Amino acid sequence: MSLKFLLNDGAHIPWLGFGTGTAFYGKDATAAVRAAIETGVLHLDGAQAxxxxxxxxxxxxxxxxxRDRLYITTKLAESPSENSVKNTLKSSLKKLGVDYVDLFLIHSPVTALKEGKLKQWWNEMEEIKTEGLAKSIGVSNFTVEHLQVILEDAKVVPAVNQARVLFQKTFVHPYTWDTASSIYDFCxxxxILIESYGGLSPIFRxxxxxxDPVLAIASERLSKASGNPVSSGQVLTKWLIQKGMVVVTTSSKVSRIQEALATTALPDLTTDEITAIETEGVKWHRRFFMKHVFNE
Ligand SMILES: NC(=O)c1ccc[n+]([C@@H]2O[C@H](COP(=O)([O-])OP(=O)(O)OC[C@H]3O[C@@H](n4cnc5c(N)ncnc54)[C@H](OP(=O)(O)O)[C@@H]3O)[C@@H](O)[C@H]2O)c1
Structure with a gap:
């Protein structure tokens, strides 16, 4: 039984989401997504954008x-092409070939905020959930201030905030932990469950x-403890899981998908290792995505 997190609306979300943005942005993701499903991934992370x-x-x-074995997410474009949030989701459902998504997210608060429509968008998201077109609804790239705007009148609290934590403000990886920890605590x-993306940034971006040295020491210890090589990427992934976050990652390689899936079976990081990742992470702020949201 693979690890799932419980959402605030009672639904369960598989811990590993296979991303179809970044490397596959605007590209045909058929082969990669099929390989991910056939390798054992249950959760697919898409977006209109x-x-x-x-x-x-x-x-x-x-x-x-x-259909009921898979967990499918899509996200509302910053500037939806249809005349309502619901219509834009209906177009997505047609493209995805499904009757509902498990999770529908507002991809970014920026345009809606600028146009004074953030609360209206959230209200439409709530209707979508009531009608069952999305089982759960949430947001992405929201800071504490953005969340506070919708929480003022929300009937439904967002189930997730997809963000990047380490090295960035909301992105979740160690080099955003300086600013991300406040949103992590608020959520x-x-x-509100945090879904991390860009979590592997410290090892290639x-x-x-x-x-780096903290990851190297932890991967050596875990390799000895488990009797198999453990990569720095798996140490980062383990950190995210132990912080209670869904991990949204991607790969063009089946071996890396297998490696990611195998992470849950590894021994846990110690409290000292977790503290070391965060203490060293806050020394170096690096943001790679959504700089406009954070005025950087
Ligand atoms: N909500 C948002 O605004 C937002 C923003 C960005 C991303 N996302 C979502 O998150 C998903 C994942 O994002 P991400 O790409 O930033 O995730 P990531 O987990 O940080 O990086 C995944 C990438 O890392 C590469 N990689 C993994 N291990 C590596 C290693 N040891 N050395 C070099 N490269 C390595 C993979 O390339 P290989 O193919 O070579 O394995 C893959 O392209 C996206 O596809 C999207 O669904 C959401």
Whole structure:
């Protein structure tokens, strides 16, 4: 039985989401998503902005996986092309070839905030949940201030906030922990689960930073303890899981998907290792995505 997190609306979300943005942004993700499903991934992370929802639909169909085995997320574009949030989701459902998504997220608060529509968008998201077009609803790239705006009148508290934590303000990886920890604490208090993306940034987007030696020491200890090689990426993934976050990652390689899936079976990081990742992480702030949201 693979690890799932409980959401504040009673639904369960598989801990590992396979991303179809970044490396697959605007590209055909059929082969990669099909390979991910066939390797054992249950949770697919899409978005209208990635312009490849049809290819996720094709992959699901080719894999033959039953709909109720999969957990499918899509996200509302910053500037929806349809005249309502519901219509834009209906277009996504058609492309994905499904009747509902498990999770629908507002991808970014920026446009809605600028146009004074953030609360209206959230209200429409709530209607979508009531109608069952999305089982759960949430947000992405929201700071504490953005969450406070919708929480003023919300009937439904967002189930998740997809963000990047380490090295960034909301992105979750060690080099955003300086600013991300406040949103992490706020979300925890409100029962909003954080989904991390860009979590592997320290090992390939921002190498040579202060977390590198901590990862190397932890991977050596875990390799000895488990009797198998444990990579720095798995140490980062383990940190995210132990912090109670869903991990949204991606790979063009089946071996890396297998490696990610195997992380849950590894021994836990010690409290000292977790503290060391965070203490070293806050020494170096590095943001790679959504700089406009955070005025950087
Ligand atoms: N909500 C948002 O605004 C937002 C923003 C960004 C991303 N996302 C979501 O999160 C997903 C994952 O994002 P991400 O790509 O930033 O995740 P990530 O987990 O930080 O990075 C995944 C990438 O890391 C590469 N990688 C893994 N291990 C590596 C290693 N040891 N050396 C070099 N490269 C390595 C993989 O390349 P290989 O193919 O070579 O394995 C893959 O392209 C996206 O696809 C999207 O669904 C959401």
């Amino acid at each position: 990635y312009r490849n929802e049809e290819t996720i639909g094709q992959a699901i169909s080719l894999s033959g996986a039953p 925890k208090e409100k029962g 921002a190498t040579g930073g202060p977390v």
